[in-house]
Amino acid sequence: VKIRVYYEDTDIGGLVYHSNYLNFCERSRSELFFQKGVSPINDDGHFVVKHIDASFMKPAKFGDIIEVKNSVIQMKSASLVMRQTIYLEEITLFEMDVTLVFLKGEKITKIPSAYLTILQG
Amino acid sequence: VKIRVYYEDTDIGGLVYHSNYLNFCERSRSELFFQKGVSPINDDGHFVVKHIDASFMKPAKFGDIIEVKNSVIQMKSASLVMRQTIYLEEITLFEMDVTLVFLKGEKITKIPSAYLTILQG
Amino acid sequence: VKIRVYYEDTDIGGLVYHSNYLNFCERSRSELFFQKGVSPINDDGHFVVKHIDASFMKPAKFGDIIEVKNSVIQMKSASLVMRQTIYLEEITLFEMDVTLVFLKGEKITKIPSAYLTILQG
Amino acid sequence: VKIRVYYEDTDIGGLVYHSNYLNFCERSRSELFFQKGVSPINDDGHFVVKHIDASFMKPAKFGDIIEVKNSVIQMKSASLVMRQTIYLEEITLFEMDVTLVFLKGEKITKIPSAYLTILQG
Numbered sequence: 143v144k145i146r147v148y149y150e151d152t153d154i155g156g157l158v159y160h161s162n163y164l165n166f167c168e169r170s171r172s173e174l175f176f177q178k179g180v181s182p183i184n185d186d187g188h189f190v191v192k193h194i195d196a197s198f199m200k201p202a203k204f205g206d207i208i209e210v211k212n213s214v215i216q217m218k219s220a221s222l223v224m225r226q227t228i229y230l231e232e233i234t235l236f237e238m239d240v241t242l243v244f245l246k247g248e249k250i251t252k253i254p255s256a257y258l259t260i261l262q263g
Numbered sequence: 264v265k266i267r268v269y270y271e272d273t274d275i276g277g278l279v280y281h282s283n284y285l286n287f288c289e290r291s292r293s294e295l296f297f298q299k300g301v302s303p304i305n306d307d308g309h310f311v312v313k314h315i316d317a318s319f320m321k322p323a324k325f326g327d328i329i330e331v332k333n334s335v336i337q338m339k340s341a342s343l344v345m346r347q348t349i350y351l352e353e354i355t356l357f358e359m360d361v362t363l364v365f366l367k368g369e370k371i372t373k374i375p376s377a378y379l380t381i382l383q384g
Numbered sequence: 385v386k387i388r389v390y391y392e393d394t395d396i397g398g399l400v401y402h403s404n405y406l407n408f409c410e411r412s413r414s415e416l417f418f419q420k421g422v423s424p425i426n427d428d429g430h431f432v433v434k435h436i437d438a439s440f441m442k443p444a445k446f447g448d449i450i451e452v453k454n455s456v457i458q459m460k461s462a463s464l465v466m467r468q469t470i471y472l473e474e475i476t477l478f479e480m481d482v483t484l485v486f487l488k489g490e491k492i493t494k495i496p497s498a499y500l501t502i503l504q505g
Numbered sequence: 506v507k508i509r510v511y512y513e514d515t516d517i518g519g520l521v522y523h524s525n526y527l528n529f530c531e532r533s534r535s536e537l538f539f540q541k542g543v544s545p546i547n548d549d550g551h552f553v554v555k556h557i558d559a560s561f562m563k564p565a566k567f568g569d570i571i572e573v574k575n576s577v578i579q580m581k582s583a584s585l586v587m588r589q590t591i592y593l594e595e596i597t598l599f600e601m602d603v604t605l606v607f608l609k610g611e612k613i614t615k616i617p618s619a620y621l622t623i624l625q626g
Contacts, residue, residue, distance in 0.1 A: 146418065148411045150282075152275035154325050154546065159271055160554040161527035168523070169390045172447075176388065181447055183517065191523040194559045204275050205414075205423055267539065269532045275425065281410070281433040285403035290511045293568075297509065302568055304396065312402040317436045326535075326544055392524070394517035396567050401513055446517050 143170045147206045157201035163236040164194065167226040170210035171242075171261070178260050186254055187246035192221065196238035206230055214262050219252050220244060224261065264294045268327045278322035284357045285315065288347040291331035292363075292382070299381050307375055308367035313342065317359035327351055335383050340373050341365060345382065385415045389448045399443035405478045406436065409468040412452035413484075413503070420502050428496055429488035434463065438480035448472055456504050461494050462486060466503065506536045510569045520564035526599045527557065530589040533573035534605075534624070541623050549617055550609035555584065559601035569593055577625050582615050583607060587624065 145166050153159040171189070175182040182188055202208050209229050216223035221243045228236040242261075244253040266287050274280040292310070296303040303309055323329050330350045337344035342364045349357040363382075365374040387408050395401040413431070417424040424430055444450050451471045458465035463485045470478040484503075486495040508529050516522040534552070538545040545551055565571050572592045579586035584606045591599040605624075607616040 146411070146415070148407075148414055149274045149276070149424075150280055150407045150410065153270045154273035154275075154277050155270070155551065155553075156275045160531070160557075161271070161524040164524035164527065165390075165392045168392065169388070172390055173388070176447055182391075183446065188518065190518075190561075192561050194523075194557060194561075196557045196559075198553075198555055198557075204425065205418055267532070267536070269528075269535055270545075271528045271531065276430065276432075281436075282403040282406035285406065286511075286513045289402070289513065290509070293511055294509070297568055303512075304567065309397065311397075311440075313440055315402075315436060315438045315440075317438075319432075319434055319436075325546065326539055391516045391518070392522055395512045396515035396517075396519045397512070398517045403513070 143173045144207055144209050145169065147202050147204055147208065149204065152204050157203055160198060163198070163202075163228060164196070164238070166208065166210055166228060167238060167240065170212055170226060171224070174212070174260050174263060180260065186257075187244050187251060189242040189257075190245050191240055192243050193241035194238055196236065198236055200230075200233060200235045202228070202230060202235050208235060212261075212263060214258075215239065217258065220250050222253065222258070222261065264291045265328055265330050266290065268323050268325055268329065270325065273325050278324055281319060284319070284323075284349060285317070285359070287329065287331055287349060288359060288361065291333055291347060292345070295333070295381050295384060301381060307378075308365055308372060310363040310378075311366050312361055313364050314362035315359055317357065319357055321351075321354060321356045323349070323351060323356050329356065333382075333384060335379075336360065338379065341371050343374065343379070343382065385412045386449055386451050387411065389444050389446055389450065391446065393444075394446050399445055402440060405440070405444075405470060406438070406480070408450065408452055408470060409480060409482065412454055412468060413466070416454070416502050416505060422502060428499075429486055429493060431484040431499075432487050433482055434485050435483040436480055438478065440478055442472075442475060442477045444470070444472060444477050450477065454503075454505060456500075457481065459500065462492050464495065464500070464503065506533045507570055507572050508532065510565050510567055510571065512567065514565075515567050520566055523561060526561070526565075526591060527559070527601070529571065529573055529591060530601060530603065533575055533589060534587070537575070537623050537626060543623065549620075550607055550614060552605040552620075553608050554603055555606050556604040557601055559599065561599055563593075563596060563598045565591070565593060565598050571598065575624075575626065577621075578602065580621065583613050585616065585621070585624065
């Protein structure tokens, strides 16, 4: 997804507030589902973030149009790791490896194969 | 409630982003419930915002400790109007009249008298 | 602008948190500038919200694609009122009249005619 | 700092939206400065987040009063690592190691010793 940086995303420092890069990445993960006509929340369960390893390389600025790109870099039966990178044109602004588990009710459960397919783009 | 203005509340203009004053007011309404040991969301239903009339007088700044004060200015069986004012010491920064209705499920219903008492402080 | 509702826009009630409709409207105002290749913040000054009169008709839900439409309904030398309406297809979810003033430094000043033109779409 | 979880912090899943734990930690870092009567932003410069390694153990819920505790676990001339842990009473909800660098203008610079002292509590 391409995302415009608005006022609400910035802070007094004049740049994007640090935790909003995580939001941009979450929008991109949700959009993978929406693009397939599937809601990320449904009767089968939903993904939850368990771990994040994130590097802030360069800041995004008000008005920038940034882009999030995703790849699944590790897969187990009940968890997976996605690498999500935020670019401004060719420049890498942010990169994180996010570990997701799949919850049904409050219980971690095997990721349905249909959802793996969705997250793999 | 007294509320500290943090980075996340500000924007590139260096001041509090305008819609965050509504959040501060909502925190204050919720806190009225929490202070009585009651959750604002429970089996009886919960309040929903129907209308807001808000004036932005002076901006709050990063680090400010502001205070929200509330009074119920109108009451009907299924809705009420609260006036919520945000102060920095003696200076009025923001004031809004918010109309709340009480929902049970998706239906507007009579406000339980216990909740009126809570909102009246 | 068309806007997708993501997780971050919702709250425990399962719908969009009320103040986020103001953010969606602000994105739309900023986008009017960006579409003309102009930043809403520049050496000439920038707009600030002075007053909001907002009605919450129906809630937006996770995954909805909503649309903000704008019209200038009143214009004075140093302030203007925009009506911003949020739709889900043909359904009106939210409408507000927002009064904006133009600040240069910390001083309210005459709105440059170029910016009036931009806000009038 | 102790922090109440409000509506705005939750999402449709009924729990705190994941990136808000980073905000809570940032509030706590800023509060270390405010408690000493110093603004985290001043003529000397300010801290910027470069890296985050975060584990989400258990979710915080609407109405919870959580607490952030901090310790500096590594220190170099131009960067430091803080461990920030969020508790609900004795239960650990979230823990992150955040690497901060000190910027003067746009340049990474030596952390003033006064600020090291502040961050060490």
